[in-house]
Amino acid sequence: MRKITILFFLLGLPLLHFSQTLNGKVYDASGTVKNVKVFNKTQNRVTVTNNNGNFSLEAKVTDTISIESVFYHPKTIALQAYHFDGTAVFELKEILTELDEVEVKAAPEQPVFVEETYNTELKNIIQEDIKNHPEKYKPAASAYGPDLFAIIDLVANLLKKKDKYIAPTYQPITYTQMDSLFTTSSFFNTQLITDNLKIPEDRKYLFFDFCDAKQMSSKLLKEENKMQFLEELVVNSQLFLILLDEYGEKSVKKNKD
Template sequence: MSNKKIYFLLLCALASSLLSAQQKLLQGKITNETEVDGIHILNTSSRYNTVTNENGHFSIQVKLLDTLIFSSIKYNPEKMVITETIYEKGVVTIALTELVNELDDVYIAPNLSGNIVADLKRIKTEKPIDFDDVGIPGFKGKPEEKIVPLYLTITPLSVDIEALYKHISGYYKGLKTRRKWEYENNAVAKLLNYYTLSFFTTTYGIAENSVYDFLLFCAETSTIESDFKKEHFGSVLLILNDKAKIYKNRSSKENQE
């Protein structure tokens, strides 16, 4: 194989790699005729998520080969892989299959006693209904560890040795910090998904590779998380305007040093 052909193949591989790492905003529409609002769309690769509006339209940040999951109570869950064609067009339409829930066969025990509680215990179904059966996302992991307040570790009747040790060792303090970081990271992801990367670079002059750090700064020093959650978008923009000036001034001083 000639050197020119090798260089050409390497350039193609590099271009493909760069393309797959680049995010873009995908515009989409659910084409079903009824009940197309409030359908959840989750990007399982980036964890970005959004919901459709009353017309079935949505937008979400994607990269090549990301996987989107569509779910709602009325429709069966659907998966879509972002192919090169979808990525290049930047637009997609999808029709969801309506969910038809059928009850499992119920076997009624003979000689019912008339006691409702006792008779219900004797009724058997093939299997219990899970949230996956009706297309609703649900929590499958372990329940979040409860942090026992320090004043409850020692009572007149008992001593919670494990909880007391976790306070003394700093375990609970570290756990609170990790949860705070996770909460802030989720808030930043939602802000990025809602406003898009170009909004922050164009409107506030924040460097593209600094946008995430800028939003973390906003989350740590303001009420932007709760304001965004409550859809107080006016307050969110005021915070962004104020914090952008502080952040850029701080970054400028750091560069001078």
């Protein structure tokens, strides 16, 4: 009987000491959470949740994992056997007040239409065009004088050209722009990088280089796109930390594209 007990004990050892795959899902009060870092502190392994909040990570019973994101309070769990039965569910609490207050600016007032000013400007435009293109204003061969309808068409086309809007072209955000922004902005500053994005301070400039390679549109630097830009920084910081944790600084430089 004692030999049988010892045999079962020996057969159970692999389950206690060898890694398994932990399948999990991360929620908050609104639903699943994507791009959250899940770190096995015991085995120094890391992954992130996908768009459905799911993740898979090598782990074993008694390992300690942490779940972290810039918008949520970090969560640390000591794994038990039941965590490996199916899909383990973990809930995060959202941080509501820890980020700097977002400055909201009032929309600019619409210019007041002044008929006298408008007529003066229109007259100057017409006179300038007559001066540059006199051939367009020659009278038509008609017994009744100049072709007024033709002149009206010319003026209408001239106004259309003036009012035509050309959409701006936005270039990717450069390393220099990142460095300048985090030096001068009260919102995007070093504290946000180290405390919220969890980037080590001595890796700040390497992170700027990494973001440069990601070719983010400089349209994100506009004031009204501030929160969208922050979301992009959060995602890039998670990817940056994964590369930094798994492979080190040299691999970040090679894999930033």
